[in-house]
Amino acid sequence: MKFFIVSKGDTKSNALKDKMMNYMVDMGMTPDEKTPEIVISVGGDGTLLQAFHSYQHLMDHTAFVGVHTGHLGFYADWLPHEVERLIISIQNDEFQVIEYPxxxxxxxxxxxxxxxxxxxxxxxxxxxxxxxxxxxxxxxxxxxxxxxxxxxxxxxxxxxxxxxxxxxxxxxxxxxxxxxxxxxxxxxxxxxxxxxxxxxxxxxxxxxxxxxxxxxxxxxxxxxxxxxxxxxxxxxxxxxxEKIRFARFRPFPFWRRVHDSFISAE
Missing domain, CATH: 2.60.200.30 (Probable inorganic polyphosphate/atp-NAD kinase; domain 2)
Known part of the structure; x- marks a missing residue:
């Protein structure tokens, strides 16, 4: 599996990026900035937008997944403490590709x-x-x-x-x-x-x-x-x-995202 990680650039996101990079390399995955099969954004929705614009020429080839280091986003599904589970799922190809217009x-x-x-x-x-x-x-x-x-x-x-x-x-x-x-x-x-x-x-x-x-x-x-x-x-x-392709590892329905972002007080 060829991958690349895009970071928001703050200290927390950079440290998590380095941790994930080392873990994924140790598991035999290959860093590839030019033609990754999966792009992981570490930060928030803005970071994923940045990743999308960097790789929009590879829409048919690349899937995106987001790890959020701040507030819950619409494109960032994963929390920092869950990244080991995420990486194992990537290694085992345990994800579904969904497409958005x-x-x-x-x-x-x-x-x-x-x-x-x-x-x-x-x-x-x-x-x-x-x-x-x-x-x-x-x-x-x-x-x-x-x-x-x-x-x-x-x-x-x-x-x-x-x-x-x-x-x-x-x-x-x-x-x-x-x-x-x-x-x-x-x-x-x-x-x-x-x-x-x-x-x-x-x-x-x-x-x-x-x-x-x-x-x-x-x-x-x-x-x-x-x-x-x-x-x-x-x-x-x-x-x-063209459509953007997201790697979805677990259900996260759109209306639940709406509820959690705009309604839930928890």
Missing amino acids: LLETIVRYGAAGTETRYLALNEATLRTNNGTTLVMDVDIRNQHFERFRGDGLCISTPSGSTAYNKALGGALIHPSLEAIQITEIASINNRVFRTVGSPLVLPKHHTCHVNPVNSEIYNLTIDHINLVHKGVKSIQFRVAD
């Missing part, structure tokens, strides 16, 4: 018809670079839906629906559903300007395009990565063909 974002530019493609595990957000009102024509399935005016738009995956999308009042969507969700960020609604005012859930076969009304420089975040774009002609959002 990803968000594909394609930015198209006016100049020379060029484009840039991104994958997101949680969400993409779109705002203007200078803090002015974002004005975008929103098309769904190549039909004009609305002209959005507001602070921005958040487009999330089902697993990312519990993150920024939830803070915006979006719905929580089970990751077994191949869908994306479009949620408004402080939209302007009055007698002159109107938006739908509710989150939209699009199935896999539906595509959303947002087209700039004004010539602006835009901030596009892909998960934790902030990108600046200018000369944008349109931005396309859809469910990606």
